[in-house]
Amino acid sequence: MAAEKRLMKGNEAMGEAAVRAGCDAYFGYPITPQNELTAYMAKHMIDHKRVFIQAESEVSAINMVYGAAATGARSMTSSSSPGVSLKQEGISYACGADVPMVVINVARSGPGLGGISPAQGDYFQSTRGGGHGDYHHIVLAPKSVQEAADLTFEAFDLADEWRMPAMILADGMIGQMMEGVVLPEPKDPATRVAKPWAVGNKGKRAELNHVDSTQLVPENFEKALHARYARYDEIKRTVARWEEQHLEDADVILSAYGTSARVCLGAMQMARKLGLKVGLLRPITLWPFPEKRFGELAGKRFLVVEMSMGQMVEDVRLYTHGKSEVSFYGRCGGMIPTEEDVLAEIRRILKK
Amino acid sequence: MELVYGHPKSLKPIQTKYCPGCGHGVIHRLITEVIDEMGMQEKSIILNPVGCSIWASLYFDFDSVQVPHGRTPAGATAVKRMLPDHLVICYQGDGDLAAIGTAEAVHAANRGEKFTTIFVNNAIYGMTGGQMAPTTLVGQKATTAPYGRDPIENGMGYPIRVLEMLATLGGTKYLARGAVNNAVNVRKTKQYIRKAFEAQMRGEGSSMVEILSQCPTNWAMEPADSVGWVESAMIPFYALGEIKNELADVAGKEAGK
Amino acid sequence: MTEKTFMAGFGGQGVISMGQLWVYCGMKEDLEVTFFPFYGAEKRGGIARASVIVSTEEIASPLVTVPDSAVVMNMDSLPLCEANLKQGGTMLINSSLVKVDTKRTDARVIKVPCNEIAEKLGDVKFANMVMMGALSKATGAVKLDKLEAVLKSFFGPSKHKFIPMNLKAIEEGMKAVG
Ligand SMILES: Cc1ncc(C[n+]2csc(CCOP(=O)(O)OP(=O)(O)O)c2C)c(N)n1
Ligand code: SF4
Ligand SMILES: [Mg+2]
Numbered sequence: 203m204a205a206e207k208r209l210m211k212g213n214e215a216m217g218e219a220a221v222r223a224g225c226d227a228y229f230g231y232p233i234t235p236q237n238e239l240t241a242y243m244a245k246h247m248i249d250h251k252r253v254f255i256q257a258e259s260e261v262s263a264i265n266m267v268y269g270a271a272a273t274g275a276r277s278m279t280s281s282s283s284p285g286v287s288l289k290q291e292g293i294s295y296a297c298g299a300d301v302p303m304v305v306i307n308v309a310r311s312g313p314g315l316g317g318i319s320p321a322q323g324d325y326f327q328s329t330r331g332g333g334h335g336d337y338h339h340i341v342l343a344p345k346s347v348q349e350a351a352d353l354t355f356e357a358f359d360l361a362d363e364w365r366m367p368a369m370i371l372a373d374g375m376i377g378q379m380m381e382g383v384v385l386p387e388p389k390d391p392a393t394r395v396a397k398p399w400a401v402g403n404k405g406k407r408a409e410l411n412h413v414d415s416t417q418l419v420p421e422n423f424e425k426a427l428h429a430r431y432a433r434y435d436e437i438k439r440t441v442a443r444w445e446e447q448h449l450e451d452a453d454v455i456l457s458a459y460g461t462s463a464r465v466c467l468g469a470m471q472m473a474r475k476l477g478l479k480v481g482l483l484r485p486i487t488l489w490p491f492p493e494k495r496f497g498e499l500a501g502k503r504f505l506v507v508e509m510s511m512g513q514m515v516e517d518v519r520l521y522t523h524g525k526s527e528v529s530f531y532g533r534c535g536g537m538i539p540t541e542e543d544v545l546a547e548i549r550r551i552l553k554k
Numbered sequence: 555m556e557l558v559y560g561h562p563k564s565l566k567p568i569q570t571k572y573c574p575g576c577g578h579g580v581i582h583r584l585i586t587e588v589i590d591e592m593g594m595q596e597k598s599i600i601l602n603p604v605g606c607s608i609w610a611s612l613y614f615d616f617d618s619v620q621v622p623h624g625r626t627p628a629g630a631t632a633v634k635r636m637l638p639d640h641l642v643i644c645y646q647g648d649g650d651l652a653a654i655g656t657a658e659a660v661h662a663a664n665r666g667e668k669f670t671t672i673f674v675n676n677a678i679y680g681m682t683g684g685q686m687a688p689t690t691l692v693g694q695k696a697t698t699a700p701y702g703r704d705p706i707e708n709g710m711g712y713p714i715r716v717l718e719m720l721a722t723l724g725g726t727k728y729l730a731r732g733a734v735n736n737a738v739n740v741r742k743t744k745q746y747i748r749k750a751f752e753a754q755m756r757g758e759g760s761s762m763v764e765i766l767s768q769c770p771t772n773w774a775m776e777p778a779d780s781v782g783w784v785e786s787a788m789i790p791f792y793a794l795g796e797i798k799n800e801l802a803d804v805a806g807k808e809a810g811k
Numbered sequence: 812m813t814e815k816t817f818m819a820g821f822g823g824q825g826v827i828s829m830g831q832l833w834v835y836c837g838m839k840e841d842l843e844v845t846f847f848p849f850y851g852a853e854k855r856g857g858i859a860r861a862s863v864i865v866s867t868e869e870i871a872s873p874l875v876t877v878p879d880s881a882v883v884m885n886m887d888s889l890p891l892c893e894a895n896l897k898q899g900g901t902m903l904i905n906s907s908l909v910k911v912d913t914k915r916t917d918a919r920v921i922k923v924p925c926n927e928i929a930e931k932l933g934d935v936k937f938a939n940m941v942m943m944g945a946l947s948k949a950t951g952a953v954k955l956d957k958l959e960a961v962l963k964s965f966f967g968p969s970k971h972k973f974i975p976m977n978l979k980a981i982e983e984g985m986k987a988v989g
Contacts, residue, residue, distance in 0.1 A: 209835045209844070231654070232685040232698065240685070241697040248701065248708055255709065256686055256698045259624065259654035284622065315604060315620065379873050380831060380846040382838045461873070468871025540876040 205384045212347045212376040215383045216280070216306055217242030219351040222388040223358040225304070226275040227253035229266035233285045234318045235374035236308035240280065260285040264292030264305070271296070271303045272413040274400030276358050280306035282374075283324055284315060287332070293367055294333030298415025300399070300430075302361035306354065306370040308377035311536040319536025320374035320461060325513035328371050329489040336427055338434055340368040340441065341488040343459040347381035353486075355386045362395040364437055371488060373509065375461040375538065438490040445484040446495070448474070452481030454551055455499065457518055458507040459485050462539060466507050469544035480548055488514070496521035504528045505551060507544055509537070562586035564595045564615045571609050575777025577767025578607050580734040581674060584744045585643065586614065588751055598641045601630040601669075605647035606680040624655025627662035627671065634669040641751060642669035649679045652688035652714050659716075663760045666725030670750045671762040673716060676769040677788060684772035688714045691787060696772075717764050717797040727759030729798040733766040735784035739794065746796070753801050766792055813866035814952035815875045817895060820884025820905075822850070822859045825939030829882075830861030832958070832965060833943060837865035839957040845873040858887070865952050880950050882942055883909055884925075901949055905942060921949050923987045929980060937980035944984020955981055 210218070217239050220228070228247050230240040240256070247254035253270070257263035263279045270277035281289060286307045296303055307328065311321035324332075331337045340360050344350040350372055357368035401411050417423035445463075447470065449455060456466040463484040473480040483499070485492050500522040506515040506529070515530045522528065531547045533539045561567050564586035572579050589598050598616040602608060604623035611618040621629040630644035644662075651659050651673050659671070678696060679685040686696035686703055691713055693702040705712045717729040728750050732743025743765055750761035766788045768780040775783060816833070820826040827848050834844035847862040862875035880901040881892035885908045893915050896902055902918045907926030923945045925938035947955045958981060962974045 207838060209831070209838050230698075232649075232679050232682040234682055237682055237685065237697065241700075244698040245700045258656065258688070315608070315622070375847065375873060378847065380834060380844075381870075381873075382844055464870075465872040465874070467869075471871060538872075538874050540874065541872050542876060 205387070207382045207384050209380055210347060210351075210383050211238055211378065211380050212344075212350045212372060213238035213308065213378070214242045215347045215351040215385070216354045216370065216372070216377075217246065218385055219354040220278055220304065220358070221246050221250065222386055223355045224276050224389045224391055224394065225252070225278050225358065227267075227270040227277040229255050229257050229263040229270070229277070229279050231257050231260045231263050231281065231285060233260075233282045235310060235320070235377050236280050236282045236306070239306065239308065239377070243280075260288035261291065264289040267303045267305075268292055268296055268299075268301055271301045272299075272400065273402050274397040276304075276362070276394075278304040278306070278358075280308065282308045282310045283312050283321075286324065286327070290327070290333035293339065294331070294335055294337065295415050296367050297331070297337035297339055298335065299413050300365040301367075301413060302365050303367045304354070304357045304361055304370070305367055306372065309371060309373045311534065317536040318374065320376075320378075320509060320538060321534065321536055322373060322460060322462065322509040323511070323513070323534065324371065325488065325508070325510065328369055329491070329517075337430075338489050339366045340364065340437070340490075341371050342368065343371050343486060343488050344376055345460055345463050345484065347376070347379065348383045349486075350376050351383050351385055355389070358389070359395070360441065362397070364433065364441075365399075371460070373461050374536075434490075438493070441487055442490040442492045442494065443486040444492040444495055445486060446482065448479075448481040449483065449499065449502075450481075451479050452502065453479040454503045454505055454548060455481045455483050456505050456507060456544070456548075457483045457485070457514070459488060459514065462507045462509055465539050465541055465544055468541035469548060472541060472545045473548050476554075478548060478552060478554060485514070491517050491521065493517075493521040497523065500525040502526055503551070505544075505547060506530050507539055508532045509539065510534050562590050564589045564598065566613050566615050568613065570613055572606065573769075573771045575768055575770040575780055576606070577676060577734045577765070577769070578674060580740065581672065581765055581767060582610065582613055584734075584740065584747055585672060588744060588748045589616075589641065591748070592641070592751060592755075594641045594751075594755075597639065598643065599633055599637065600643045600645055601626045601633065603646045603650040604681070605650050605674075607645055607647065607674065608681065610645060624650050624653070625658055626650060626655060627658040627667070630669045630671075631662050631665070631667045634667060638668070638757070641754060644669050644671040646671060646673050647680065648673070648675045648677065648687040648689040649685075652716050660720070660723070663720045663762070664723045664725045666727070666759040668754055668757055668759065670747075670754045671760075672747070673762055673764040674767045675716075675764055675792065676767045676772075677713070678769050678772045680769045680772055686710065689716075689792075691791060694787075713791065715792065717762065720762065721798040725760045726762070726798060727800045728753050728761040728796075729764075730762075730796045731764040731766070731792060731794050733784055733789065733794060735766070735768065735781040742794070749801070756802070758801055764792070766794075812952065813864065813868060813870070814880065814950050815878050816863045816880045816882060816946065816950075817875045817878035817892060818861045818863060818882040818884070819888035819892060820859055820882075821887065822857050824859065824884050825936065826859040826861060826882075826884055829939040829943050830863045832961065833863055833946070833953055834865060835961045835965060836955050836958055837953045839961060840954060842866060842953070843868065843870050845870045847873045860888075880946065882946060884939075884942065885909065886911075889913065903942060903945055903949060905938065907938070919949075921945060921988055923984060925984070928983050928987065932976060932980055932983065934976070937976060940977050940980035941984035941987070944981035945988050946984075947981070948985040948988040
């Protein structure tokens with residue numbers, strides 16, 4: 203029998219996917235528009251006799267995640283933009299100590315307190331290493347409730363496998379909307395990646411385990427960073443993921459992630475009906491960015507659409523190596539671009 | 555004819571966005587009445603927290619500074635140090651003050667910063683839709699405490715009595731707890747606010763007035779029932795009165811009795 | 812088939828649950844569905860609106876900007892729906908609260924006295940169900956034939972006694988569309 207399709211809010215679907223992925227411990231702090239996710243975890247983690255704590259702040263929550271993860275537990279937090287800013291210190295430490303964790307950002311408009319409407323202004327923060335130091339971590343951008351659930355489930359495996367935080371960069375639209383979703387089967391704990399580096403249960407283990415990001419000897423630190431960056435290169439080769447449609451004959455390729463990719467899909471369909479050759483390239487992993495695929499398409503015309511003043515557009519320019527004409531269309535402050543707006547922009551570019 | 559009731563000058567004559575029966579509106583009014591009586595409208599500054607009272611700057615007819623969630627006392631500290639002749643009001647909810655901003659609140663109080671904190675304790679996170687606050691009572695339900703606040707089994711801790719905690723700090727000079735659930739408590743709360751503001755202007759040390767306040771929306775109660783709940787559930791745990799009064803002004807001390 | 816509907820009213824009219832039930836039934840009828848709500852800044856009694864899409868294909872933008880059908884539950888929502896509705900689209904008006912005619916002469920206008928019908932059934936709370944019945948009949952997008960089962964999982968057991976009333980309200984709403 204096929205798994206049952208359920209009607210769920212994005213926030214709740216991500217919560218349920220985390221529970222099914224075997225999240226052992228959840229630490230959060232209220233913030234709109236992700237409150238349903240924290241509330242979902244409050245109920246279901248308690249029901250499953252797992253750990254749920256409403257921390258006194260996001261700073262505390264991310265460090266609880268760090269502590270739980272150091273013991274080898276699958277551990278997670280969720281927040282929205284202002285709260286994720288506060289988590290950056292903890293994320294930097296996690297990257298420095300190679301600690302896996304899942305962080306969900308149901309992004310809203312900023313900077314500052316900003317507003318509670320959906321936005322994509324956190325692309326730089328997420329993909330550039332929003333805290334201090336040299337680092338990256340995996341960033342996954344769902345476009346639907348189904349994908350939000352699937353990617354959350356998978357994020358736990360990716361984090362464990364690559365020993366780093368995996369972030370879900372959703373937005374208020376993905377978090378608040380309801381769609382049909384088929385949830386993944388619960389993860390069999392026996393299939394989890396082993397964590398011989400975790401603290402506790404020392405038993406007969408010969409070496410002591412230290413979860414630590416301190417490196418006071420520059421020569422050693424440089425070596426360690428090089429090793430970490432070699433791992434990053436491998437992630438770029440193997441983890442990058444995207445969705446593409448109608449690229450072959452496209453006169454202009456729309457590029458967008460998350461909610462704006464949905465808008466672009468509609469605009470592309472409308473354009474195709476008018477006989478305009480429009481394609482769509484949607485990064486699913488924002489880090490690693492699908493740079494190879496963009497490189498192959500260098501020379502093609504791009505229109506990047508974001509709910510921001512333009513952030514991912516810089517990566518599209520970077521990885522098309524200056525060979526593509528790259529235009530940008532954005533709405534910000536919590537405004538969502540419409541299919542009609544994007545179509546008008548396509549027509550302006552193609553002069554049709 | 556004598557004017558017995560009027561709209562405070564420092565409060566804009568517009569309808570607020572607060573829910574029917576919310577305590578924030580009454581508290582705004584008390585603050586502005588005292589400011590008017592002291593003639594301080596032109597020299598008042600409010601530090602707006604993140605919480606339902608984020609809207610405060612729409613209603614108060616004087617300048618305001620909005621800070622990140624919980625950092626209100628840090629902002630207030632510096633505004634007051636720069637403008638010592640101003641009446642600086644640090645307005646905070648229970649989440650803002652006693653969760654994310656505990657460090658700032660404790661250290662500003664300990665330094666004896668000479669601003670006044672108005673601490674609105676509604677035992678819940680209002681703005682974000684009813685999550686557990688540090689002041690949520692044991693057994694009280696919240697969206698993040700679906701089976702009620704349970705201090706032991708699920709490790710949710712106990713409700714924090716902020717004033718009693720701060721009373722141990724040398725920097726605090728005036729700490730009083732009022733409520734706005736009936737006319738008598740409203741009147742007393744206004745006296746506490748006045749004493750705190752006057753102490754601030756005399757440069758006495760840190761002052762805070764905690765006000766037990768209704769949040770009918772997130773308590774899932776009718777406004778009429780919510781005032782009863784303040785009386786029956788909150789006041790027995792959060793005792794009203796002057797928790798600490800080390801003000802130099804003796805006459806003021808007596809008046810508060 | 813893709814039916815994009817914009818629903819608008821004030822808080823407490825059941826606009827949000829109407830949208831949720833509409834897509835829930837759509838999903839049970841094997842359609843792709845999306846529901847996205849908006850609330851006003853006021854906590855209680857503000858605006859309540861929903862973008863609702865049901866389709867046989869993958870749904871593109873979840874935001875309904877040019878609706879095929881608009882549901883106007885109160886007077887304040889009329890100008891907004893008039894401004895958005897697709898050329899020749901369907902406008903369903905709760906004529907109990909909206910007493911004026913729409914300026915959109917191109918629209919297919921269906922007036923349903925939802926509050927009156929619901930009050931006759933016993934409670935004005937069912938006005939949203941009356942409207943949903945009318946929407947089903949007018950657009951044919953969601954048949955609502957699985958509504959009973961949907962209501963059983965949508966509402967807790969304590970509210971199951973109201974299910975027959977809900978179904979009756981749907982039926983009356985369907986009848987109100989000529
Ligand atoms: C860094 C950060 N975390 C979380 C939030 C979300 N948030 C907004 S208001 C609030 C708490 C409100 O509760 P309280 O301080 O008790 O004020 P009330 O609304 O009850 O008056 C929270 C957590 C935020 N804006 N910024
Ligand atoms: S949610 Fe509570 S605190 Fe906020 S305005 Fe409404 S009643 Fe007041
Ligand atoms: Mg509060």
